Amino acid sequence: MRFFPGSLVSIVAVLQRYNLRMASADKVRVLFVCIGNACRSPMAEAVARRLASDVIEPASAGLYPLGRLAPSTEDTLLANGYSVDGLASKPLSRVVLENTDVIVNISGQPLDDLLRGLRGGGFDDSLLQPKMENWDIEDPYGAHPATYQRILEELESKVLQLAGRLRAGDRALNC
16 A cells, blocks of 8 residues: 555554544543653653543654663553553654644653754644643653652653543643
8 A cells, every 4th residue: 555645544554653543522632742752751651541541542752762662661661550562662743743632742842842844845833832731851761760650650640630631621731
């Protein structure tokens, strides 16, 4: 099967790679973005899958994807009962951004850094600002396992807060 840029078949293929499906009316497609998509954003995706699957259809991506999850990310998730099935380090893509309801920026970088290289070709990044939420969470990459555990607990709290707002019907973001 050939993929043509912008075709429905190519868009569906990209969304499947990111674990994004067409969200049901009661679910919000949330994309968690960090630097390498190796620690924070896959942790947030795993947390949302387990603790907020009733309201969140989660996915994750990285500005500069490492290409794999950090071993300490996997260890921490597994030790806390989370599944790592389907988690992978993936690049941020225009198709995924355009097919996401909420973008949670955990990268610590401004919006311009998230969009570098995605501009052009009719992409209107002004549409993303209203659906962007910024979370200030330390990058644990290469740190002690206790740091990974602390970061996971921070992400659990943030994901539960987001899910609580969504369950209450509050779609306004905390930027």
